[in-house]
Amino acid sequence: MSDHSENAEPKSESLIDKIVEKIHDHDSSSSSGSDSETEGSASSSSLKEKVFRLFGRERPVHHVFGGGKPADLFLWRNKKISAGVLSGATAIWVFFELLECHLLTFVSRSLILALGLLFLWSNAHTFIYKSAPRIPVVQLPADPFLEFASTLRAEINCGIALLRDIATGRDLKKFITAIAALWVLSIVGSWCNFLTLFYINFVLLHTVPVVYEKYEDKIDPLAEKALREFKKHYAVFEEKVLSKIPKGPLKGKKA
Numbered sequence: 001m002s003d004h005s006e007n008a009e010p011k012s013e014s015l016i017d018k019i020v021e022k023i024h025d026h027d028s029s030s031s032s033g034s035d036s037e038t039e040g041s042a043s044s045s046s047l048k049e050k051v052f053r054l055f056g057r058e059r060p061v062h063h064v065f066g067g068g069k070p071a072d073l074f075l076w077r078n079k080k081i082s083a084g085v086l087s088g089a090t091a092i093w094v095f096f097e098l099l100e101c102h103l104l105t106f107v108s109r110s111l112i113l114a115l116g117l118l119f120l121w122s123n124a125h126t127f128i129y130k131s132a133p134r135i136p137v138v139q140l141p142a143d144p145f146l147e148f149a150s151t152l153r154a155e156i157n158c159g160i161a162l163l164r165d166i167a168t169g170r171d172l173k174k175f176i177t178a179i180a181a182l183w184v185l186s187i188v189g190s191w192c193n194f195l196t197l198f199y200i201n202f203v204l205l206h207t208v209p210v211v212y213e214k215y216e217d218k219i220d221p222l223a224e225k226a227l228r229e230f231k232k233h234y235a236v237f238e239e240k241v242l243s244k245i246p247k248g249p250l251k252g253k254k255a
Contacts, residue, residue: 053220061213076210086206093199172242 065071076082095101118135125133166174188197212219 053216061209061216065209074205074209075213076206082206086203089199089202093195096195097193097199172245176242 062071062075065074072078073082073085096103096106122133122135125131162174163178165171166178169175192200
């Protein structure tokens with residue numbers, strides 16, 4: 001009788017262990033299923049969030065412009081400052097372009113007027129107060145100019161390296177793009193002078209980024225469609241024309 005009870009106890013314990021294991025397996029499978037569902041939803045949401053952006057940018061427009069005061073100026077974060085700068089540039093362009101006032105003449109006559117007034121004021125002050133006036137000493141700091149020269153030097157070196165890479169004849173696409181850009185620039189240069197071209201670029205910098213930032217969700221799909229069409233036409237052009245043009249020396253070719 002005791003032996004029978006002893007044999008029954010392990011059977012009951014094994015049955016309980018099996019039930020507990022089944023419950024645990026069910027919970028683990030359900031939790032893994034929920035984890036996979038959450039991972040799938042996260043991946044799908046990440047795919048939805050990954051949309052086409054113009055020029056392949058991954059950061060906001062404000063960060064693309066550096067995120068500092070220049071970005072605030074171009075994106076009209078402070079409307080009074082941006083409008084004042086644009087109005088000042090417009091007044092300068094109207095003064096020099098429409099009124100046909102030359103820069104060298106304007107600077108020379110302004111300096112003549114300033115020096116004449118300072119000379120008369122200095123002599124009048126000495127005659128009245130028996131002492132020379134205190135004219136402040138103006139000295140420009142060296143660091144901003146050195147930083148600008150260093151940045152300009154780096155950009156010029158990049159441009160020279162790009163021109164050298166194009167001149168080697170290894171990339172026909174870059175060559176045609178450079179020729180087309182220079183040709184368009186020569187046409188634009190024949191239409192207007194350097195001051196007008198600079199003013200046009202200045203106005204574009206103050207209008208295009210802020211409009212794009214405001215309507216980027218509508219502009220990016222249109223740009224994506226245009227880019228697809230351009231790639232199709234370029235593929236046809238490359239197959240029919242560019243592939244028949246002999247290319248320059250290969251990159252892997254040894255001397």
